[in-house]
Amino acid sequence: LTIFFMFIFAKVLDQCGLTTYLTNWFMSRKICNGRPWVFTFIFFLGTIVVSGVINMYGGIVILWYAMYRLFDDLGFKRGDGYVGYMVGGIVFISTLSVFVMPFLPMTALILGFAAVAVPGITVPYGAWMVIGPVFMLAMVTGYVLVGKYLLRLNVEPLKNAGDRYAELRQQKMDSQQKFGILVLLSFVAIVVLPTFLPAGNGLKALLSNYGGMGAAIVCVCLACIFRREDENFAFGKLVYQGVGWDLVVLLAATMPLCAAMESPDTGIVATVLGILGPLVSGLSPVAYLAAVLLIFGLTTQVVHNMVLIIAFMPTLANLAMSFGIHPALFALIFAMMMQTAFMTPAASAQAVMVFGNTEWITNKQAYLYGTVFFILVLILLLAIVYPLGVLLF
Secondary structure, three states: OOOHHHHHHHEEEEEEEEHHHHHHHHHHHHHHOHHHHHHHHHHHHHHHHHHHOHHHHHHHHHHHHHHHHHHHHHHOOOOHHHHHHHHHHHHHHHHHHHOOOOHHHHHHHHHHHHHHHHHOOOHHHHHHHHHHHHHHHHHHHHHHHHHHHHHOOOOOHHHHHHHHHHHHOOOOOOHHHHHHHHHHHHHHHHHHHHHHHOOOHHHHHHHOOOHHHHHHHHHHHHHHHOEEEEHHHHHHHHHHHHHOOOHHHHHHHHHHHHHHOOOEEEEEEHHHHHHHHHHOOOHHHHHHHHHHHHHHHHOOOOOOOHHHHHHHHHHHHHHHOOOOOOOOHHHHHHHHHHOOOOOOOOOOOOHHHHHOOOOOOHHHHHHHHHHHHHHHHHHHHHHHHHHHHHHHH
């Protein structure tokens, strides 16, 4: 339901011309002229803000629409390496961006798990204010470098885009686009305000019940009401034109399979812990961390990530203390690794979005880019996040 209404919400913004305006804004920056990879870098930084601070699923769909406009305008087509790279990259980076700040729900949830798993520990939220942004910047930089130097993607159509879009630097928003901004800000307000309102506040209690799906429904209703004279904003038309039904059906079919695999009756938790104990005995802290991240990172490609976090993280965080690793730092690193579940269609809801988007990305590309991103995050967590965390935690 969340993804269903996010599709409709994104279509509202598209009908307002906001996705076109945002695409033109990115492409018309002088710094992007003749620099396709600079544009890619800036776009992914925007992805962190939109998906991390506002809403992950909404951000993915909105940014996808923006890129579709770009692909169509510049002549990119399905099967092109850069197309699949961007479609997948938006999902990958959006998914990890939920950890960029400690006040975001996912980070707060994981730190809460750590506090319960290891009573009495001090959770250094301030340290994550440094580590989160540093990791995200490194992740975007690494993904861009991989695309440019390792995958050597063809970005020729983007090289001359700066000259084509130069006249758009002075473009002003029209009334429809301004309305789109108001709709988007309304969505942001509903999603973000509960984080900052004091406990016991009636508005906080009300808005906390909305979440991303509720905010999308409210904004879609507002658009349908205030633009009721415009047939493009008729609800039925928004659903018909905006919802990616292949993706919705694939996601619905995947969830029961995940539930079956996660059942306690399968004995997965007990079996995995029994195997892991002897394997990590006598390892160094970095080696222990690497072993756990690799084993569970591969496991989450076929088992739902939140189940692994809930089932294994408390035990593994306590075990990490014996290696001298702060349990809260371990919990966050472990959770971030679990968020790289993109290598198979059954890995996560976000993986379903990538593999289900057959109009713009091939299955071969989805497997390739999901694997590349998995390896990239594993390296960054061990080489940057863990050493920095040891200094700050």
